Amino acid sequence: MSKTRYGIYGGQYIPETLMNEIINLEKNYEFYKKDPAFIKELNDLLKNYAGRPSLLYYAEKMTKDLGGAKIYLKREDLNHTGSHKINNVLGQVLLAKKMGKTRVIAETGAGQHGVATATAAALLGLECEIFMGKEDVKRQALNVYRMELLGAKVHSVTSGTMTLKDAVNETFREWTTRVFDTHYVLGSVMGPHPFPMIVRDFQSVISKEAREQILEIEGKLPDLVTACVGGGSNAMGMFYNFINDKSVKLVGCEAAGHGIETDKHAASIAKGSLGIFHGMKSLFCQDEYGQIAPVYSISAGLDYPGIGPEHAHLYETKRAQYVPITDEEAVQAFEYLARTEGIICAIESAHAVSYVQKQAPKMKKDEIIIICLSGRGDKDVASIANYRGRNINE
Amino acid sequence: MSKIKNAFKNGKAFIAFLTAGDPSIEKTEEFILEMVKAGADLIEIGIPFSDPIAEGAVIQSANVRALNAGTTTDKVFELVKSVRTKTDVPIVFLTYLNPVFKYGFDRFFKTCSETGVDGIIIPDMPYNEKSECFAVAEKYGVDIISMIAPTSDQRIKEIASQAKGFVYVVSSMGVTGVRSEITTDLNTILKSIKSATSTPTAIGFGISTPEQAKEMAKIADGVIVGSAIVKIIEKYGDEAGTYLYEYVKSMKSSIS
Secondary structure, three states: OHHHEEOOEEEEEOOHHHHHHHHHHHHHHHHHOOOHHHHHHHHHHHHHOOOOOOOEEEOHHHHHHHOOOEEEEEEHHHOHHHEOHHHHHHHHHHHHHHOOOOEEEEEEOOOHHHHHHHHHHHHHOOEEEEEEEHHHHHHOHHHHHHHHHOOOEEEEEOOOOOOHHHHHHHHHHHHHHOOOOEEEOOOOOOOOOOHHHHHHHHHOHHHHHHHHHHHHHHOOOOOEEEEEEOOOHHHHHHHHHHOOOOOOEEEEEEEEEOOOOOOOOOOOOOOOEEEEEOEEEEEEOEOOOOOEOOOOOOOHHHOOOEOOHHHHHHHHOOOEEEEEEEHHHHHHHHHHHHHHHOOOEOHHHHHHHHHHHHHHHHOOOOOEEEEEEOEEOHHHHHHHHHHOOOOOOO | OOHHHHHHOOOOEEEEEEEOOOOOHHHHHHHHHHHHHOOOOEEEEEOOOOOOOOOOHHHHHHHHHHHHOOOOHHHHHHHHHHHHOOOOOOEEEEOOHHHHHHHOHHHHHHHHHHHOOOEEEOOOOOHHHHHHOHHHHHHOOOEEEOEEOOOOHHHHHHHHHOOOOOEEEEOOOOOOOOOOOOOOOHHHHHHHHHHHOOOOEEEEOOOOOHHHHHHHHHHOOEEEEOHHHHHHHHHHHHHOHHHHHHHHHHHHHHHO
């Protein structure tokens, strides 16, 4: 039983209807992850389709401007479909196909995971349906159309707060209706075991590459590795192969929205408490009666009231730290990176950039920082313009 | 031993579900008493939750109405306390794990025992995670009712052999809600359960008509109806009492 958990966090808190299916999923995953043919096929997709390895780019101008540690960007934004989400999705959709599934379903917040899933489903020939909160359908209209172009059906979820958590609820509901031919491609390191493990394994390619790249370029390990955290998949992927390198500081940046002193944030580490929801025991934003709180962030991808169980464990054991970054700080970082390095990053990733803006000047010039630039920002341009008072049509 | 077994003494059991606080705690009490008067053998009270992932649209909406009306776990306990002064019908809760966890397992089950709640159904706590709170519930004599689904297969015997109160047999894939037909091979599932336990069985999910109830009662010891009742409450609001009485009466007589 303990192998379903990270410390006390994790577990399998789901309806009985799904139990045999996730047991089956774990069995298949354990088989295929060691199957040379599966590994070869996945590596081929990652290299020739997704464009891996992604670059580890030295942000020289930003480094000089901030005047402290050397800053490298792990360019997940350059992957096919524009974010780290493709790493997990190619793995899971390929696994689903091997398992004989003919249909995949997925939740999406910002739309990046939905786009990635729709992409992999198109490529591998599976039917695809995406569940997206109505609020997010509005905020991310471009990605909705993108998914439709890729042949996916997009369902607008109107229950609850109409954002990412409700999309997850609805995808679970759909899965209980059709487990026989359908795989749920969960998009983050969350949900019931084995999802947090599967997603982390598929995302860990980020830190596997980054570790090799930095050793090759600099001949030493970084001092700080940082990434944004919603559910936590890019951060888990970015941290994983550095966990045993005790000298490497790991920092996750969560969405503080209007500020953690307000009720408009999505900071489950800073403000959440222990709970059991969406299949896992972890930290959640909730009220005294255990009702899940309506959370908020300018970033649809971080607008989630919980965090993956392995992150909760890294936090509890003090192996990683988690810091809140507000909307305003993230928007400033988004603009800063565009002006300084000519890179328009996702507003999610900008949370980590903001942390580094504050941290780099305090560090020595021979120290090294790696930021996981989890996605590109095309999808956010209209909403950032709107945030700054400009109304542009997409 | 809990009172739940009493529900199965009077022929086939009719188990009625409603969400506490929809439309108000006072009305919930009135509706419970109407349904008991009409012959309901066991009352299942939903403690509303913000994210009920096993519920279909009808009960999801009831959860929203109840939470918007200010329903809390404490108020639901007050409701049970008050109902208990008027009837000794077996009562079980249906809610999700987080509200129970957050209340504190010890405090929650102790209060169940003090107010007169006989059991609880937690759809997002499968048998595998029973170590979470089975021992505490047992300490206070509250039955945790296990669910068996159409997909349970080889799990059926193990779950059934440990069952307490009654075995909740999920009739169909998917979430709660009214269904025009139930296609699962329930006969085989029920046989498998009965070979493993003498605990009574009740079938839920999708049952709304007297004909369906009659069919289900042929193979199980009871039928559970939720969405059809909640729909009546949704339609008639404060005035639902007499409609609930008529409905439960017709359902109970169909299985008697």
